[in-house]
Amino acid sequence: xxxxxxxxxxxxxxxxxxxxxxxxxxxxxxxxxxxxxxxxxxxxxxxxxxxxxxxxxxxxxxxxxxxxxxxxxxxxxxxxxxxxxxxxxxxxxxxxxxxxxxxxxxxxxxxxxxxxxxxxxxxxxxxxxxxxxxxxx
Amino acid sequence: xxxxxxxxxxxxxxxxxxxxxxxxxxxxxxxxxxxxxxxxxxxxxxxxxxxxxxxxxxxxxxxxxxxxxxxxxxxxxxxxxxxxxxxxxxxxxxxxxxxxxxxxxxxxxxxxxxxxxxxxxxxxxxxxxxxxxxxxx
Amino acid sequence: xxxxxxxxxxxxxxxxxxxxxxxxxxxxxxxxxxxxxxxxxxxxxxxxxxxxxxxxxxxxxxxxxxxxxxxxxxxxxxxxxxxxxxxxxxxxxxxxxxxxxxxxxxxxxxxxxxxxxxxxxxxxxxxxxxxxxxxxx
Numbered sequence: 001x002x003x004x005x006x007x008x009x010x011x012x013x014x015x016x017x018x019x020x021x022x023x024x025x026x027x028x029x030x031x032x033x034x035x036x037x038x039x040x041x042x043x044x045x046x047x048x049x050x051x052x053x054x055x056x057x058x059x060x061x062x063x064x065x066x067x068x069x070x071x072x073x074x075x076x077x078x079x080x081x082x083x084x085x086x087x088x089x090x091x092x093x094x095x096x097x098x099x100x101x102x103x104x105x106x107x108x109x110x111x112x113x114x115x116x117x118x119x120x121x122x123x124x125x126x127x128x129x130x131x132x133x134x135x136x137x
Numbered sequence: 138x139x140x141x142x143x144x145x146x147x148x149x150x151x152x153x154x155x156x157x158x159x160x161x162x163x164x165x166x167x168x169x170x171x172x173x174x175x176x177x178x179x180x181x182x183x184x185x186x187x188x189x190x191x192x193x194x195x196x197x198x199x200x201x202x203x204x205x206x207x208x209x210x211x212x213x214x215x216x217x218x219x220x221x222x223x224x225x226x227x228x229x230x231x232x233x234x235x236x237x238x239x240x241x242x243x244x245x246x247x248x249x250x251x252x253x254x255x256x257x258x259x260x261x262x263x264x265x266x267x268x269x270x271x272x273x274x
Numbered sequence: 275x276x277x278x279x280x281x282x283x284x285x286x287x288x289x290x291x292x293x294x295x296x297x298x299x300x301x302x303x304x305x306x307x308x309x310x311x312x313x314x315x316x317x318x319x320x321x322x323x324x325x326x327x328x329x330x331x332x333x334x335x336x337x338x339x340x341x342x343x344x345x346x347x348x349x350x351x352x353x354x355x356x357x358x359x360x361x362x363x364x365x366x367x368x369x370x371x372x373x374x375x376x377x378x379x380x381x382x383x384x385x386x387x388x389x390x391x392x393x394x395x396x397x398x399x400x401x402x403x404x405x406x407x408x409x410x411x
Contacts, residue, residue, distance in 0.1 A: 210277075212277060212297045212299055212304050213297075213304045213306075214293075215307075215397075221386045221387070221388060224388060228291075228292060232291050238279045238290075238294050238297070239290075239291065239292060239293045239294055240293065240294065240297070241293060241294050241295070241296065241297050241304045241305060241306035241397075242292075242293040242306050242307065243306060243307030243352070243354075243395065243397045244307065244388070245307070245354045245384045245386075245387060245395060246384055246385045246386035246387070247384055247385060248384075248385045262304075264277065264299040264300075264302075267275045267276055267277045267299055267300070268276050268277060269277060270277050270279070270294070270297065271277065271278065271279055273290045
C-alpha cells in the first residue's frame, strides 16, 4: 500500500502547503471538507444550499472516480451547514448523487464557514473495491 | 469484504434516500450522527444532555452489537452539543456505556442541530475483531 | 491486530473514564480532538490561534511518533476554530509541521469549545507503514 494524492481536473487544488483534496490509502479514500468555490478558488458557485451541495457532490464524485471508485463506495459524509433550517436542500442535492443504501452521515450547523457566502461544506470517506453500498431492499 | 448495512430493531431507520445509521466495511463500522429521536423519528427522548446522550449511546451499542461487535470496539466518538457548558452531562452518560481505556473523542459546541430540542448528536467508528480497547492499567 | 492506547510523556492524559488521546488499530491511528491545555490540563497555552495550533500540532506529532509513525503518515485533520476569520493563523502553524502533499483537512467555525480561552481543537487520523504522504511534485 501507499498513500497517494488523488487529483481531478474537475476539482481545483489549492496551492501547496494548505491541504490535499483527496488522499487514497490502500482501499480507503479520504476527501477533505469541500465547498462550492469555483476552479479559481475565488467565486462561490450556487446561491442556496441545494445548488452549493450539488457542486460539492459533483466534486466528491470526480475525486472518488479519479481514485478508481464510484459514488457507491462512499460510506460516510460529514456535512456542515450555516443554516440547518435548510437541511432538506442538502438532502435534495444528495439524492441526485446516491442510490441504494445511502452513506452514513452527520449534518450539523456551524457558526461559520470560510466565507460568508459559503453555506455548505462536506467531507467524505470511501472504501473502494468492496462492491459498494448495497441496494435498498 | 463487502459493505453491509447494519440495522437494529432498537434503532429507527429513516426512509430510503437519506442516510444509513450504520455501515460495516470489513472490520470497520461507521455509525452516523445519531440523536435521541424515538422510533417514529418524531418525539425527542430526554430533557437534558445526560438523558439524550444515554439514548444515543444505547443506539450506538445496539448498532455495534448488530454488526457483531461490542462497545469495547468503539475507537472514536465525535460529539456535537448545543451548549458546551453541559458537557459533563454527556460525560456522565458515556461512563455508563464504556469502560477501560475510553474511545478517542472530540466534543464541540455547534450553533444548532436538526431540531431545537435536540441537544446532542454523536457519531462513532468501531473496529471489530481486534480484541477491543485495552483495560485501563 | 489489536487496539492499543498510545501515550506520550509530552501529552497530558485526562483521568480515566473520559477519553483516550490516541488509539492505534493495526496501522490506523486515531487522535482525539486536542486543545492547547498544558500538562496539568488546566492552563491554556497560546494567546492566539497560531500559538494554540502549534501546541496542538506538537501534541499530534508526539502521539503519532509514540505510535511508531511520523507526521507524514497523517492523512486527515479536522480543525474546529471559534473565529474562522483567523484561519490563516492555523494554516501558518500547520506549515511548520507538515511538508509535501498536506493531509486532507476540514476547518469550520464552531460556536464554542470546552473553555472560552480555547480557540482551536484539532483531531487527526494517520495510516502508518504506508510510506507517508507523497512529496509535492
